[in-house]
Amino acid sequence: MYLWKTMEKAFKNLIKSEFPYLSTAKLLIAVSGGLDSVVLVHLCKSAKMEFSIAHCNFNLRGEESDADESFVMDLGDALDVEVFTENFDTEAYAQDAKVSIQMAARDLRYNWFNELSAALNFDYILTAHHANDNLETFLINLIRGTGLDGLTGIRTENEKIIRPLIKFSRKEIESYAREKNIPWREDSSNASPKYLRNKIRLEVIPIMEEINSQLLEGFAQTQSHLNESLNLVEDYIGLLYSEIVSKDAHGYKLNIEILEKIPNTKAVLYQLLRSFGFTEWDDIHGLLKAQPGKMVFSATHRLIKDRNFLLLTEIPSEKNNKIYKILEGDDIVMLPIGTFVFEEVTEILEKGTHCIYVAQETLKYPLTLRKWKEGDIFHPFGMKGKKKISDFFKDKKLSLPEKENCWLLCSQDKILWVVNHRADARFAIKDPSNKILKITYSV
Incomplete structure (x- = not known):
């Protein structure tokens, strides 16, 4: 059997076993024109799934960006699939929002996908993230510093966002495209090592693969263990939550007496407060013994030492x-x-x-x-x-x-x-x- 047939069979089995609801759903597929998203479209077509295509033109690469858009339009015509396109002034958005170009593109992309989905009643949005993307994200988070949740990689499902290629490698995806003579667009910026993700992809991972030729398989196993550990932590925090945390009109109250009695208090505080943007975990742990009135701030919230509680509130607005x-x-x-x-x-x-x-x-x-x-x-x-x-x-x-x-x-x-x-x-x-x-x- 040809490798492309093996991959199509594997994809259909995956949909049947892990995402059966996609078979009858109305889907929107995010397509850049690159290898991964183009292959996802062809796999979904072979599985006879109902979908439309959404393409973002971020206007970052001049004529190359416009050529990507034309390519995706032609792909839709060839497969008889509806295509939606949107143009963005990404640099202006990044400057106004004071975020990186990559973050700006991400925000613009997902905001538009969600608007499109709501307006036209799409059930799910599919993206073409794969196993190599997952490894790269793991390494980026590891380098920058993260908690256990940051090491569990890209989620296969995140509300309406589904990533059905997350178990396939880039090598498998490229082999499929070459065997079926499927064209795709190459993004020239992917070859630049000035971006951290590219540097990891082009320089770090090849060395790791020299050391271990089964790198992705080993990583998948490690990540499975990490997810199990995270589930265990979340179950433990779930049991403690109602004992430690209460809510009032101003925010949340964390019971200091109980926090001081439980083991691994600092780790528990991290799990309870990580979504509020705090970074100074030693200072937060130190609040338990601090004088009333001492505070630790994130960009949006503050944690205040009161007599018997740590008080979590938004930073007051003028x-x-x-x-x-x-x-x-x-x-x-x-x-x-x-x-x-x-x-x-x-x-x-x-x-x-x-x-x-x-x-x-x-x-x-x-x-x-x-x-x-x-x-x-x-x-x-x-x-x-x-x-x-x-x-x-x-x-x-x-x-x-x-x-x-x-x-x-x-x-x-x-x-x-x-x-x-x-x-x-x-x-x-x-x-x-x-x-x-x-x-x-x-x-």
Whole structure:
């Protein structure tokens, strides 16, 4: 039997055993015009699968990029398959997003694939990643530094993205194309060792193959073991998660007492927090013994040492410091932070931290709603004299995120209400002739 027939049979068996749902699905295949994606198209055609082609022109190689697009259009015509194309200004996107050209192309590619898929009801998107790509990704992550998850390689399935060639080698794919006289396009940038992936492909892997001619087979076995280990770790973290982590309005809370009792605490913290972009794992582990208030930051999040918890929140935006005005006569005021209802009543009935009753005559409009700042002072209802807001927070043992998300309703320069906490005594109803205004807050 010809090798191309063997590969077609192997591909069909793989679809039948591991991806049976693809046989009846509406598929979109990402096709660059290169060897791997062109072979994937031919294999899917031989398996009588229903698919269309999507091609990205990143406009990075001038006439060569346009020739790739023409080649893919001709491929679609030859196979009687619908082709979608899109042109991108990749360099401009990379500059605006402050990412590398490779990352920009990746973002543009997958964003468009997902948009196309949603608009035209494609069930799955197929890409032509193969075993050599998987090894290269493993080595890149190993060189840059990574956790166990970074060593498990390219996932065969990632939501709607399916990679049915991941078990085939580049050598098998090229042999198939040559035996069947299938043309493809060569990307000249793949020959440049200035890119890390190319350097690994052209210089590192050949040396490794000299040492071990069964490199890909050995790698597949190692990766299988790594995936099993990762599954074990994830199962362990799953059992611990509900004991350690809880969620509140501001983010997540990690129980310090439990973290200190379990073995391998640093590794557990890594597994729990790795998706939030942290890199300073020694500093994070050090928070367990640090003074309350110490923080570690990622680009998007922060981890705060509180009394009994590590608090994980997004880094506050300056937009949250906006001041809102409330005019006299406003009954319902809907704001991004919640809704205030102002209602004139004849008696005090409902009680709770979510509502207060004030003497309407004491108010001076417009009322303002703002975040607290150092030096703020109010007269807590039920207490004599004045108190700093910061001391009030300390007495109530509020965490930093709770303090940051606390709003003050003010009448001119006087604090009327520490919202959801305490009213100010200066606005209390002290005379039967006072008009009673009930103010209610809800999220």
